[in-house]
Amino acid sequence: MSFTKLDDLGRKLEALEHAQSMLGVDEAVQMPSGGGDKRAEAMSMLAGMYHEMAAVPYIAEWIADARKEPLSDKQKTALNEFERNYINRTCLSSDFVRRQVSARVRSEQLWRELRSSGNWKDFLPAFEGIVNLAREEAQLRAEVLKLSPYDALIEQFDPGSRAADITPVFTELKTFLKKFIPEALAAQNERRAKHPARPFNAPFPIEKQKALGEAMMKAIGFDFTHGRLDVSHHPFCGGVPSDVRMTTRYTTSEFLSSLMGILHETGHGLYEQGLPKEWAHWPMGKARGMAAHESQSLFVEKQLARNPAFWEWAMPVVREYLGAGAIAGWDLDDILAHVHRIGRGLIRVDADEATYPLHVILRYEIEQQLIGGKLGAKDVPEIWDAKMREYLHLSTIDNPKDGPMQDVHWPSGAFGYFPSYTLGAMMAAQQWAAVERENPKVSDDIRKGNFSGVNDWRRKNIWSKASTLSTPELMHAATGEALQAKYFTEHLEKRYLA
Amino acid sequence: MSFTKLDDLGRKLEALEHAQSMLGVDEAVQMPSGGGDKRAEAMSMLAGMYHEMAAVPYIAEWIADARKEPLSDKQKTALNEFERNYINRTCLSSDFVRRQVSARVRSEQLWRELRSSGNWKDFLPAFEGIVNLAREEAQLRAEVLKLSPYDALIEQFDPGSRAADITPVFTELKTFLKKFIPEALAAQNERRAKHPARPFNAPFPIEKQKALGEAMMKAIGFDFTHGRLDVSHHPFCGGVPSDVRMTTRYTTSEFLSSLMGILHETGHGLYEQGLPKEWAHWPMGKARGMAAHESQSLFVEKQLARNPAFWEWAMPVVREYLGAGAIAGWDLDDILAHVHRIGRGLIRVDADEATYPLHVILRYEIEQQLIGGKLGAKDVPEIWDAKMREYLHLSTIDNPKDGPMQDVHWPSGAFGYFPSYTLGAMMAAQQWAAVERENPKVSDDIRKGNFSGVNDWRRKNIWSKASTLSTPELMHAATGEALQAKYFTEHLEKRYLA
Numbered sequence: 001m002s003f004t005k006l007d008d009l010g011r012k013l014e015a016l017e018h019a020q021s022m023l024g025v026d027e028a029v030q031m032p033s034g035g036g037d038k039r040a041e042a043m044s045m046l047a048g049m050y051h052e053m054a055a056v057p058y059i060a061e062w063i064a065d066a067r068k069e070p071l072s073d074k075q076k077t078a079l080n081e082f083e084r085n086y087i088n089r090t091c092l093s094s095d096f097v098r099r100q101v102s103a104r105v106r107s108e109q110l111w112r113e114l115r116s117s118g119n120w121k122d123f124l125p126a127f128e129g130i131v132n133l134a135r136e137e138a139q140l141r142a143e144v145l146k147l148s149p150y151d152a153l154i155e156q157f158d159p160g161s162r163a164a165d166i167t168p169v170f171t172e173l174k175t176f177l178k179k180f181i182p183e184a185l186a187a188q189n190e191r192r193a194k195h196p197a198r199p200f201n202a203p204f205p206i207e208k209q210k211a212l213g214e215a216m217m218k219a220i221g222f223d224f225t226h227g228r229l230d231v232s233h234h235p236f237c238g239g240v241p242s243d244v245r246m247t248t249r250y251t252t253s254e255f256l257s258s259l260m261g262i263l264h265e266t267g268h269g270l271y272e273q274g275l276p277k278e279w280a281h282w283p284m285g286k287a288r289g290m291a292a293h294e295s296q297s298l299f300v301e302k303q304l305a306r307n308p309a310f311w312e313w314a315m316p317v318v319r320e321y322l323g324a325g326a327i328a329g330w331d332l333d334d335i336l337a338h339v340h341r342i343g344r345g346l347i348r349v350d351a352d353e354a355t356y357p358l359h360v361i362l363r364y365e366i367e368q369q370l371i372g373g374k375l376g377a378k379d380v381p382e383i384w385d386a387k388m389r390e391y392l393h394l395s396t397i398d399n400p401k402d403g404p405m406q407d408v409h410w411p412s413g414a415f416g417y418f419p420s421y422t423l424g425a426m427m428a429a430q431q432w433a434a435v436e437r438e439n440p441k442v443s444d445d446i447r448k449g450n451f452s453g454v455n456d457w458r459r460k461n462i463w464s465k466a467s468t469l470s471t472p473e474l475m476h477a478a479t480g481e482a483l484q485a486k487y488f489t490e491h492l493e494k495r496y497l498a
Numbered sequence: 499m500s501f502t503k504l505d506d507l508g509r510k511l512e513a514l515e516h517a518q519s520m521l522g523v524d525e526a527v528q529m530p531s532g533g534g535d536k537r538a539e540a541m542s543m544l545a546g547m548y549h550e551m552a553a554v555p556y557i558a559e560w561i562a563d564a565r566k567e568p569l570s571d572k573q574k575t576a577l578n579e580f581e582r583n584y585i586n587r588t589c590l591s592s593d594f595v596r597r598q599v600s601a602r603v604r605s606e607q608l609w610r611e612l613r614s615s616g617n618w619k620d621f622l623p624a625f626e627g628i629v630n631l632a633r634e635e636a637q638l639r640a641e642v643l644k645l646s647p648y649d650a651l652i653e654q655f656d657p658g659s660r661a662a663d664i665t666p667v668f669t670e671l672k673t674f675l676k677k678f679i680p681e682a683l684a685a686q687n688e689r690r691a692k693h694p695a696r697p698f699n700a701p702f703p704i705e706k707q708k709a710l711g712e713a714m715m716k717a718i719g720f721d722f723t724h725g726r727l728d729v730s731h732h733p734f735c736g737g738v739p740s741d742v743r744m745t746t747r748y749t750t751s752e753f754l755s756s757l758m759g760i761l762h763e764t765g766h767g768l769y770e771q772g773l774p775k776e777w778a779h780w781p782m783g784k785a786r787g788m789a790a791h792e793s794q795s796l797f798v799e800k801q802l803a804r805n806p807a808f809w810e811w812a813m814p815v816v817r818e819y820l821g822a823g824a825i826a827g828w829d830l831d832d833i834l835a836h837v838h839r840i841g842r843g844l845i846r847v848d849a850d851e852a853t854y855p856l857h858v859i860l861r862y863e864i865e866q867q868l869i870g871g872k873l874g875a876k877d878v879p880e881i882w883d884a885k886m887r888e889y890l891h892l893s894t895i896d897n898p899k900d901g902p903m904q905d906v907h908w909p910s911g912a913f914g915y916f917p918s919y920t921l922g923a924m925m926a927a928q929q930w931a932a933v934e935r936e937n938p939k940v941s942d943d944i945r946k947g948n949f950s951g952v953n954d955w956r957r958k959n960i961w962s963k964a965s966t967l968s969t970p971e972l973m974h975a976a977t978g979e980a981l982q983a984k985y986f987t988e989h990l991e992k993r994y995l996a
Contacts, residue, residue: 015543018536019517026520030528034723035741038516038778045513049547225532243533280536 002065003075006082007281009053009062014281016050018240025245028232055090077468081284088156091144092137100133104413111411118401120381127411128377131370134415138371150371153416157290158423160470163368165483166419169426170361172485177358178391180489184342184354184496197337198330203252204322212255212321213248213262216314220300221455222246222266223273235261237268237297241280244269255322256338260301267300268293270455274463284467290417291471294424295431296462302353302425303432304446304454306339306495308332313449340495344392346402353425354492358391360422363407367415380404427475429488431458434479500563501573504580505779507551507560512779514548516738523743526730553588575966579782586654589642590635598631602911609909616899618879625909626875629868632913636869648869651914655788656921658968661866663980664917667924668859670983675856676889678987682840682852682994695835696828701750702820710753710819711746711760714812718798719953720744720764721771733759735766735795739778742767753820754836758799765798766791768953772961782965788915789969792922793929794960800851800923801930802944802952804837804993806830811947838993842890844900851923852990856889858920861905865913878902925973927986929956932977 020043027039063083071079092100107126114123138149145152151162214229227244239245246265250258271287279285287293304310311332318327327335342352348359366383369375375383384404385397396403404410409417435442435457445453461478475483518541525537561581569577590598605624612621636647643650649660712727725742737743744763748756769785777783785791802808809830816825825833840850846857864881867873873881882902883895894901902908907915933940933955943951959976973981 011539012543012547015540015547018540019521019544022521022524023517026524026528030524030726030728032723032726032741034721035725035738038738038740041509042513042516045510046517049510049513223532225530228528228530230528240533240536242536243530 001069002062003069003071003079005062006059006066006079009059010082010281010283013050013054016046016053020046020050021238021240022243022245025238028234028236028238029230029245029247051089054086059086078279078282078284081467082282084159085283087144088141091141096136096140100137100413103129103133108408108412111405111408115401115405118399118405120400120405123405123411124378127380130411130413131377134413135371135373138415150368150416153371154419155416157414157417158292158420158471159289159467160472161291161419161423165472166364166423169483169485170357170364170419170422173357173422173426173489174361174391176485176489177354180492180496181342181344181354181358181392184492185344187497188340188342191333191337195333195337197341198334200254201325201328202254204255204326206250206252208322209250209255209258212318213259215317215321216259217246217262217266217269219317219449220263220266220270220304220451222269226273227269229262235265237265237272239272241272241275241277244272254338255318255326260305260339263305264297264301267297270300270458271296271463274455274459275466276464279466286467288465288467288469288474289471290420291423291427292462292474294420295427296424296458298353298425298428299431299454299458303428303491304451306353307443307446308336309443309446311335311339312447317449342496344394346388346394346396346399347406349406354496355392357422357425357488360418362387362391363409363418364422367410367418371415423471423483426483426485426488429491430475430479430481430484431462432491433487434461499567500560501567501569501577503560504557504564504577507557508580508779508781511548511552514544514551518544518548519736519738520741520743523736526732526734526736527728527743527745549587552584557584576777576780576782579965580780582657583781585642586639589639594634594638598635598911601627601631606906606910609903609906613899613903616897616903618898618903621903621909622876625878628909628911629875632911633869633871636913648866648914651869652917653914655912655915656790656918656969657787657965658970659789659917659921663970664862664921667981667983668855668862668917668920671855671920671924671987672859672889674983674987675852678990678994679840679842679852679856679890682990683842685995686838686840689831690835693831693835695839696832698752699823699826700752702753702824704748704750706820707748707753707756710816711757713815713819714757715744715760715764715767717815717947718761718764718768718802718949720767724771725767727760733763735763735770737770739770739773739775742770752836753816753824758803758837761803762795762799765795768798768956769794769961772953772957773964774962777964784965786963786965786967786972787969788918789921789925790960790972792918793925794922794956796851796923796926797929797952797956801926801989802949804851805941805944806834807941807944809833809837810945815947840994842892844886844892844894844897845904847904852994853890855920855923855986858916860885860889861907861916862920865908865916869913921969921981924981924983924986927989928973928977928979928982929960930989931985932959 023039023043023046027036031039063079063086066079103126107130110123110126134153135149138153141147141152141155142149145155147155148163154161154163210229214224217229218224222244226242227239227246230245230247231249232247233249235246235248237244237246246262246269248258248262248265271293275287276285305314315327315330315332315335342354344355345351348356351359362384365387366375366380369383370377370380381397381400381404385395388394388396388403409415435454438457439445439453442453445451462474465474465477469477472482521537521541521544525534529537561577561584564577601624605628608621608624632651633647636651639645639650639653640647643653645653646661652659652661708727712722715727716722720742724740725737725744728743728745729747730745731747733744733746735742735744744760744767746756746760746763769791773785774783803812813825813828813830813833840852842853843849846854849857860882863885864873864878867881868875868878879895879898879902883893886892886894886901907913933952936955937943937951940951943949960972963972963975967975970980
């Protein structure tokens with residue numbers, strides 16, 4: 001049976017993924033510095049073995065033969081997703097991939113070297129090479145996938161999402177935000193005038209913050225028999241669905257940045273833990289993509305954990321774990337003053353939920369032009385500055401470090417990735433609206449620290465679906481409609497203007 | 499170039515070994531319980547891939563072709579060791595290996611289930627199967643390797659060691675110990691009568707013990723940029739030479755068991771860290787085998803860390819890390835009363851350095867007869883009891899749990915492994931004697947906490963040699979003579995009778 005051969009291959013690939021994933025976690029969490037060279041060598045060898053195994057031509061024959069076998073509907077879906085993966089993996093020649101990997105590694109290294117000094121001029125030649133290769137890749141993929149070049153790149157991160165659908169939603173959102181942000185900032189200033197934000201009663205010992213974070217993870221549904229929380233320089237959610245490894249980093253001067261980070265990663269972790277186990281070794285059994293994943297982390301972070309109802313439950317929990325003095329005398333408004341703080345800034349990763357989409361839309365608009373050849377790599381700083389001034393009233397023209405040099409994505413060759421962040425944020429808001437439609441009292445549950453209802457909804461509509469549907473299909477099946485900007489904009493209005 | 503093909507293959511195999519080793523470490527140190535099933539699946543898949551890659555028939559052609567290529571002496575040695583490995587890996591049929599693995603897994607599981615109740619009767623049928631398969635394996639290997647069946651098994655753990663060389667040394671040692679142990683116990687009783695052992699001033703907090711252990715590891719030469727110390731249920735030294743992962747476990751009631759365990763594992767760790775890096779991906783670049791490895795751990799634990807000179811340096815270090823009260827008022831004899839405690843016991847892993855060899859020789863004698871067919875599996879408890887009574891004046895006839903059911907080796911099918919422990923102990927003593935011949939003042943160095951001399955000697959004579967020599971050749975090259983019992987017996991006399 002060819003289907004069985006694919007099933008066996010899936011188990012081998014799963015074992016290699018397991019090894020790669022866990023070696024990556026160990027590298028960030030446990031590995032001493034001197035272990036890096038051999039680790040990098042091992043990881044690159046394993047990646048090579050994976051590609052060799054996953055891209056051999058006879059897999060195409062197995063897929064074709066399996067189509068003639070009597071398969072259940074589930075097996076047919078599994079086969080389709082396997083084929084989609086196989087086509088995406090094999091539509092670039094080995095020679096092209098080698099050239100691209102080598103250029104990406106050099107460009108990313110150069111970027112790490114030049115970023116802190118904002119040396120765009122010396123970075124530009126490498127970046128031009130990366131853009132040219134990305135255009136070439138987009139063209140090669142577009143021909144095989146019968147998509148536009150930019151859509152062919154988005155497809156790598158977010159199967160089924162197309163610029164033609166994204167652009168109108170992003171445009172609506174952009175128009176909204178340009179008007180909304182000044183209003184929200186004015187409202188915030190009014191609130192602050194009446195009720196200044198209290199400073200944190202620091203220090204907050206790391207051990208206590210860890211206990212608090214773990215208690216909240218557990219309350220929100222994270223299964224510690226299939227996962228753990230560690231420390232790393234850059235927080236992430238890694239590992240495998242049966243053993244989800246989350247990390248955070250702590251500062252003792254306040255507790256919210258680590259806690260919110262933990263809750264964000266917990267959203268990713270719950271998605272992984274909620275994937276259907278019997279299909280774990282098939283592409284169909286894995287999480288749908290970047291936007292879907294981000295929708296789950298943002299659902300927990302923004303829809304749940306920045307919800308005022310959440311803090312009615314959470315404030316006593318904070319006091320229990322950090323001590324009564326931690327937020328002594330604080331009321332709900334005091335904590336929300338920190339949890340809901342917004343402001344314009346240059347850096348995407350530091351942005352709040354209101355300004356973040358403008359950082360993303362700016363990149364989305366620029367990378368579309370870059371891939372489409374309408375913009376040259378050398379012109380990025382000017383257009384970045386112009387859009388930044390238009391969207392956030394800030395200039396980066398003399399500051400490429402905090403402008404186009406701030407993110408690793410482009411220097412490492414990832415184009416088509418950025419929209420996922422804001423698609424995820426909108427999906428999360430739309431999912432929350434659907435949950436509220438189904439259970440108008442859901443905020444009362446949150447207020448009591450009861451998350452089983454929202455988890456049941458997400459398990460049924462998102463997690464258990466894994467990769468059986470494209471991202472837009474997944475959203476439509478879960479919420480009854482295509483992705484809308486309005487749930488996200490209504491969410492912002494309710495939270496920041498009310 | 500076929501040599502280059504083997505070199506490339508070596509790098510792939512090294513990456514898989516790296517993954518397997520680190521996944522094993524993670525399993526013992528970090529993994530949550532629910533991750534076990536998928537981890538086991540991944541490990542078994544990776545082991546299968548490793549075997550597939552390392553045992554394909556065309557490797558034999560590559561080896562033969564490489565012999566015709568112009569090779570340096572080092573490359574020739576590398577090729578020889580590659581071939582030795584390949585032959586040992588491929589001299590059993592896949593069908594036989596499958597049968598054996600399945601029997602071993604079942605037998606080991608059954609042993610885990612029945613050991614605590616000492617249910618030998620229900621374990622016997624599985625054990626008979628294991629013994630039969632071990633005999634079959636020994637026969638199959640013996641034909642290919644042109645060795646006696648038992649030697650063919652020893653060869654898997656200790657390349658080059660032969661029963662014909664081991665037996666006379668073990669016999670001399672056994673004769674010595676049967677006379678020595680009563681004398682040493684009498685001497686110990688006399689010392690104790692004059693100077694009773696002081697109790698530990700417990701508790702010793704784990705964090706402080708960890709700091710002490712790490713300080714001693716560092717002093718002894720362990721490189722923390724290429725390794726670390728963690729906690730696991732069973733202490734081990736794992737990882738890879740560029741990233742050595744050691745573990746210990748702590749009890750707060752005393753500090754010596756963990757510290758001595760750490761120092762033992764540090765000996766393994768130094769060997770791994772000292773292997774030549776450029777050959778890390780060839781069998782020639784790996785540690786020589788079980789006896790050589792044990793010689794390095796026992797060198798650190800018994801020759802260095804139980805040396806009275808060591809404690810002149812170490813007592814202030816203990817006070818520095820555990821606090822002045824930890825061994826308040828203790829003098830050298832007080833600590834040595836604990837460090838040099840000996841006694842007869844039933845359990846090998848709990849035995850001291852004087853009685854340990856008798857546990858090993860007992861097993862060596864029995865397993866030779868088992869493999870040779872001169873003894874049936876069912877007769878093991880009787881002969882075990884008879885030898886135990888003769889060697890250590892203890893009976894196990896009504897207590898198979900603490901007799902032949904105490905070790906995992908036989909239930910898991912490892913025959914020919916046990917002699918390594920005592921070969922290692924004798925090798926360590928002989929190496930120490932060679933170091934002392936070269937530098938008669940070496941104990942003065944130890945007294946000052948200066949271990950660079952002993953490490954230089956071992957780096958030059960043991961670590962850097964990796965697997966370029968067989969175990970007996972390695973010993974001969976390092977110490978100028980074949981393995982002798984006398985250095986070990988003199989060491990015991992000096993330490994316990996003086």
